[in-house]
Amino acid sequence: MFEEWKHLNIRLDIWHFMRRFSVGCTTDSHQLYATFMGRLSHCIFMWDEDDLKALKIAKQSELEAKGRTPSEADVLRSISQSELALHCKRTTRGVRETQVLIERLIQGLDGDNGRDTLGVPLINSARMSEIVKSQKKHVTCIQDPQGIQLYLQTGNVLKGGHPLPTYRCARGSTSLESFHLHLNRFIPGTLASDVFFQAYLLDGLSRWNEDRAVAASKDEQSCSYNHLLRHAANTLAEEVLGEKIIPYVGPRQYTGELIGVEYLYQQTGKVLQD
Known part of the structure; x- marks a missing residue:
């Protein structure tokens, strides 16, 4: 359909891609459904190491100012998703790594490992197997395009006495x-x-x-x-x-x-x- 437009890059919305995998779950009210979707997002994205390190330092200083002596686990637990999205950039992992991580995730939660307290499995094995086969070819279409700046720094804020950049992301639908x-x-x-x-x-x-x-x-x-x-x-x-x-x-x-x-x-x- 788009052969005449030689320089057109086609990308698939990542949330829509993730929703296709959610169809392979038995129900979205399953106790492990939210865990599955969160880990699926982790299979696709990774946080910028420098931004994450700066946020952890700022958060540790903020907790120490309240008289606490937090461990690294305490610092990570205190960082909210909204703070991560505001102060840290995300990038896609690449085609091969994403495919491997998604397959490992599904294997890890398939069968008995994915049953809830009532014994209901999280994943419909036959349906999920077909979804994985059909979606492999689309992993390329969810990768960040080369040479395009997806994040714009909108300002700086002080957290725990440390300046942190704030970002706005162009990714998303x-x-x-x-x-x-x-x-x-x-x-x-x-x-x-x-x-x-x-x-x-x-x-x-x-x-x-x-x-x-x-x-x-x-x-x-x-x-x-x-x-x-x-x-x-x-x-x-x-x-x-x-x-x-x-x-x-x-x-x-x-x-x-x-x-x-x-x-x-x-x-x-x-x-x-x-």
Whole structure:
């Protein structure tokens, strides 16, 4: 389907990948289900060693300030998942290591080792075996793409007297999932002609892409989406101040791609008003 786009990298959302394995469990209310999903995430991700070390030092100092003498196990127990996500970067482990760890995890919880107090097994062996076979080829698609910065440092905080960076991660499907909700809101009301529908759609898409670009960078949000107004403000600022004051990138060259109603009409032979 995507052969014409030579530089397109296709990635599978990691949570969706993990949910495919959860289907191999007998029930999500099993006592070991949460443990299985947590270890499955560990099979895919690893924390940055330098970030984790800095967080442990800060957390130890924080506990010592309260009059405690914590062991390393105490320090690890006191670190919450939200603190890990805020102060530490994560990377994928690589195809081979991920495959080996997932297979070991399933083998370790299959059969009697995965039974709860009522004797119910966690894993449906036959179903999970088929899932493992079918998902092996997708492990490549969940690896972090080379040369793309997924983390943006948003600031620093003091914890236990030690400065720690705070990060925002671009990985995940939150923006993609909510896009479907916002797409429905691009069109006001329930009635619109094809031309107005297309105009609303393109305007909404343009604003959405601009907001996502700002969210993934250190640029400040502009006070207006009007490109002509922003270009005029930058032109005047260059004359007066000698520099641009509003982040602005001109529109790219049109590739001929059909979007929305234009794409629909191209399939049916109709023509959208110019």
